[in-house]
Amino acid sequence: MKLDPVSLRLFIAVMEENAIARAAAREHIAPSAASRRLAELEDVLHVELFTRSNRGTEPTAAAYALLNLARGLLNDLDGIAAQMRDYGVGLRGHVRVVANISAITQFLPGDLQRFLARHPQVDVRLQEQISTAIARSVAENAADVGLLNDGHYGERVTLLPYRRDELVLVVPAGHALARRRSVQFAEALAYDFVGAHPGSAINNRLTQAAGQVGMPLRLRIQVTGYDAMCLMVASGLGVGVLPRGSAQLYRGTLAIRAVTLVEPWAERRLMLCVRAYESLSNVARLLVDHLRQPGTSDGAAT
Numbered sequence: 001m002k003l004d005p006v007s008l009r010l011f012i013a014v015m016e017e018n019a020i021a022r023a024a025a026r027e028h029i030a031p032s033a034a035s036r037r038l039a040e041l042e043d044v045l046h047v048e049l050f051t052r053s054n055r056g057t058e059p060t061a062a063a064y065a066l067l068n069l070a071r072g073l074l075n076d077l078d079g080i081a082a083q084m085r086d087y088g089v090g091l092r093g094h095v096r097v098v099a100n101i102s103a104i105t106q107f108l109p110g111d112l113q114r115f116l117a118r119h120p121q122v123d124v125r126l127q128e129q130i131s132t133a134i135a136r137s138v139a140e141n142a143a144d145v146g147l148l149n150d151g152h153y154g155e156r157v158t159l160l161p162y163r164r165d166e167l168v169l170v171v172p173a174g175h176a177l178a179r180r181r182s183v184q185f186a187e188a189l190a191y192d193f194v195g196a197h198p199g200s201a202i203n204n205r206l207t208q209a210a211g212q213v214g215m216p217l218r219l220r221i222q223v224t225g226y227d228a229m230c231l232m233v234a235s236g237l238g239v240g241v242l243p244r245g246s247a248q249l250y251r252g253t254l255a256i257r258a259v260t261l262v263e264p265w266a267e268r269r270l271m272l273c274v275r276a277y278e279s280l281s282n283v284a285r286l287l288v289d290h291l292r293q294p295g296t297s298d299g300a301a302t
Helices: 005-017 020-026 031-045 061-089 101-106 108-118 131-139 201-212 226-234 282-291
Strands: 050-053 056-059 093-099 122-128 145-149 158-172 193-195 219-222 240-243 256-261 267-274
Touching: 005 020, 005 031, 005 061, 020 031, 061 093, 093 101, 093 131, 093 282, 101 108, 101 122, 101 145, 101 158, 101 240, 101 267, 108 122, 108 282, 122 282, 131 145, 131 267, 145 282, 158 226, 193 201, 193 226, 193 240, 201 240, 226 240, 226 256, 267 282
Parallel strands: 093 122, 093 145, 193 219
Antiparallel strands: 050 056, 145 267, 158 240, 158 256, 158 267
């Protein structure tokens, strides 16, 4: 057996699904055939990719190294095929995008709608992740383009300006702060908070800001989405912090109020994240250029 794309796609599926049976179903192959292909792949590479026991299979260090190489190789093969098709039928292909919830709930729907209206043969595959995971996905070639909060994510990725947003305090309609036009964060720390999920950029920012003023951040509940956060706030279970554009989605249907936070960190930048602009495929570069058009992005490249 020679190294082939089918075996590499199966290997990636096993790593992502954490089970041979689920990976086999995803790749439309019998589990026995999948196990045989993995064993043959190990023989060809002369390395053990999985340790096997009665508890299942566990990836080795070599498997994690191969995962990045295989993703890059298959993405290059897809790019070659897509670019060759471009000559005959016009621009087409796919772009793997990962974005945080702030970009998804505020700006990305409209931007993608306009892009796909112009390029209907391009397939954009979008997945939500937190900013740290987005940078890792792009660096490891699991995604072509990321949209995340500005920050330091290492030298393996390049950040380009996308949009600005503003964090606001969301409170129940009858809350003591609901009639205020603006508050300082220290005033809000007197109340319980409904927080985002662990590891999120907003949670990290709030924890840091609370530490700077020497007060505790009382996270009563943590949720995975802004809709759930607003529902919890509307029910009186705490106050929350989220982007103003995201809060506006729920103000018409829930009894909540958005109050301006008088803090320099409430003004944020959202960035585009790529490995290197020059290495993007034609369709990925087209999407990045669209997202950076005047009126969409807000500054020069960093």
